[in-house]
Amino acid sequence: MNESIHVVCTHCHAMNRVPELRVGDAPSCGRCQQPLFQGQPVALDSAHFDKHLKGDLPLVVDFWAPWCGPCKSMAPQFAAAAQQLEPQIRLAKVDTEAEQALGARFGIRSIPTMVLFRGGQELARKSGALATRDIVAWARSVIK
Template sequence: MNQENGSTTQVLCPACHTANRVPGARLSEGPICGRCGEALFAGKPVELDAGAFERHVGRGDLPVVVDFWAPWCGPCRVMAPAFAQAAAQLEPAVRLAKVNTEEAQALAARHVIRSIPTMVLFRQGREVARTSGAMGAADIVRWVRSRIG
């Protein structure tokens, strides 16, 4: 526990997906993974497969915004740079992640992804908001911030 404010945040490593406890007051100080030594926040979306998705969404304390996309989708490719820019602006308060629906079809089906790109905001393992269609970076940041409070 952090002695200053009494709280820690469980953050999953974007590289090895290991859970790390980080004092809340130190999230913006460039924490690194205790297992692999990689930065916990790289300012870019984390690519998730089905197993990593379950760990990040279900075990981490940060809200997670998942972009469900596919490589053949034109609007998805157009939105990718904006999503990356939004990740740089929203970290360390929010984790942005991407799930390729072609590679994780069962995961996409379980979350009833009917059109792409679809962004879904998860908090404590539960879906709290979703939106479909390509957006610019400012719109993504605004949409996320309006839903996380």
């Protein structure tokens, strides 16, 4: 049986149905033709956040702010983790200064805070700056 998963495009935010066996074959968006996976975090705002929650991929969201030193130091680590985790896990970033409603909605009290969602539900969260290997290990341990 060839199951499909729903993957949201990081460019146009269209929902795409991709056969599970083809996820690793660099699929492109049916609407905008851009690659569905680029190995980098997607910046999300309140207009597109819920759409990405509805995708079938686990979603790790880094809630951060531009004035936060630890957030800035973790940014390249988080980007490197995206290269290792995609296409099994999607990574995203939410600027809590620009998207205060999202920070409030999820009760973000300190930054950086990573929240892992699957099927629209929060599975786990972790606060504080982490190294790439720790981000990857944490995400994988939660979804296994």
